[in-house]
Amino acid sequence: MGFDQNLGVAAFRVGGLGVSTRSVLAPLSGVTDLAFRRIAQRFGAGLVVSEMVASDEYVRGRAEARLRAEGEGISPHVVQLAGCDPYWMAEAARLAEASGAAIIDINMGCPAKKVTGGYAGSALMRDLDVATALMRAAIAACGVPVTVKMRLGWDEASLNAPELARRAEALGVKAVTVHGRTRQQFYKGGADWARIAEVAQAVAIPVIANGDVTSIGDAFACLEASRAAAVMIGRAAVGKPWLVGQIGSALAGRAVREPSAVEKTEAAIEHYQGLLSLFGREIGIRHARKHLAAYADAAREAGAGATGAERLALVTTTEPRVALAILERLYEAAHELRAAA
Numbered sequence: 001m002g003f004d005q006n007l008g009v010a011a012f013r014v015g016g017l018g019v020s021t022r023s024v025l026a027p028l029s030g031v032t033d034l035a036f037r038r039i040a041q042r043f044g045a046g047l048v049v050s051e052m053v054a055s056d057e058y059v060r061g062r063a064e065a066r067l068r069a070e071g072e073g074i075s076p077h078v079v080q081l082a083g084c085d086p087y088w089m090a091e092a093a094r095l096a097e098a099s100g101a102a103i104i105d106i107n108m109g110c111p112a113k114k115v116t117g118g119y120a121g122s123a124l125m126r127d128l129d130v131a132t133a134l135m136r137a138a139i140a141a142c143g144v145p146v147t148v149k150m151r152l153g154w155d156e157a158s159l160n161a162p163e164l165a166r167r168a169e170a171l172g173v174k175a176v177t178v179h180g181r182t183r184q185q186f187y188k189g190g191a192d193w194a195r196i197a198e199v200a201q202a203v204a205i206p207v208i209a210n211g212d213v214t215s216i217g218d219a220f221a222c223l224e225a226s227r228a229a230a231v232m233i234g235r236a237a238v239g240k241p242w243l244v245g246q247i248g249s250a251l252a253g254r255a256v257r258e259p260s261a262v263e264k265t266e267a268a269i270e271h272y273q274g275l276l277s278l279f280g281r282e283i284g285i286r287h288a289r290k291h292l293a294a295y296a297d298a299a300r301e302a303g304a305g306a307t308g309a310e311r312l313a314l315v316t317t318t319e320p321r322v323a324l325a326i327l328e329r330l331y332e333a334a335h336e337l338r339a340a341a
């Protein structure tokens with residue numbers, strides 16, 4: 001059953017849009033494909049965000065960018081745009097809205113050289129005037145809420161997330177996500193949730209805290225330290241697309257349900273088949289490998305799952321029927337072992 005945005009039973013709001021839970025799925029390039037986002041949303045993620053989409057490539061119609069921005073079957077659909085040119089940002093925001101996006105998110109956090117070298121992603125935190133021009137362009141171009149995802153700053157000497165968030169709010173940005181690391185940390189060290197509180201104090205719009213939230217306990221601790229409105233979960237949800245919804249339930253004080261072995265099996269199979277149909281057989285199989293490895297690892301964490309040989313077969317086979325046969329038994333095995341214990 002979906003969440004009715006018009007009933008107003010929102011856990012928090014992004015502009016006029018109600019979000020059903022305080023737990024959202026992060027954008028992960030190469031990971032949060034359409035099939036994955038659909039499944040995470042069905043399991044209760046409040047929002048699911050597309051992989052970052054290069055705004056110029058998207059507008060020029062490059063197939064890969066279009067595929068990343070795809071949101072069929074997702075509601076509300078969030079498209080994350082990357083770029084450094086207000087013209088392309090505006091055109092991309094317009095196109096994303098016309099294609100069904102309910103929220104446009106701007107990437108100001110990606111540390112990759114390919115992105116920062118092009119002066120996008122977290123490099124924007126070094127030039128707040130360019131960042132401002134991009135936000136202004138996107139807001140003027142579309143009628144849906146615009147949000148921004150950032151880091152704490154470029155490095156320890158320039159922790160300017162509160163200032164960027166203040167500028168964003170003044171321009172009309174409706175929410176900001178803060179990954180509690182600097183760009184220079186990349187993914188090293190731990191995310192500093194307390195530093196995110198400085199952003200939450202600086203603005204009245206919702207702040208979504210991100211970084212290293214891997215469990216229900218982490219989510220509570222992160223919200224307490226950050227004073228944020230919601231948590232965003234990335235890597236911990238790979239292989240466990242139900243985790244984001246479970247965390248949302250816990251934050252709402254609802255009982256947390258572990259999906260049955262059958263539901264998990266169906267989700268993994270739906271994801272695999274979804275990838276084959278999205279990307280075609282050859283690329284789909286390649287793209288699926290990291291997900292299949294993660295499903296196998298998550299099943300093992302839960303009690304047993306695939307043997308080493310089965311995991312290897314999952315990530316190397318070029319035969320969908322081989323992968324499907326292993327997936328069929330993945331959670332059953334874990335289930336049986338738990339039942340026998």
Ligand SMILES: Cc1cc2nc3c(=O)[nH]c(=O)nc-3n(C[C@H](O)[C@H](O)[C@H](O)COP(=O)(O)O)c2cc1C
Nearest residue numbers: 026027028029051052149179211212213233234235
């Ligand atoms: C493989 C990978 C791809 C990512 N791609 C994106 C992206 O496209 N856009 C973005 O804003 N952040 C991206 N991130 C950053 C995540 O959204 C998130 O901020 C980061 O992983 C910290 O959250 P986590 O500890 O819950 O994973 C990516 C991270 C990883 C590991």
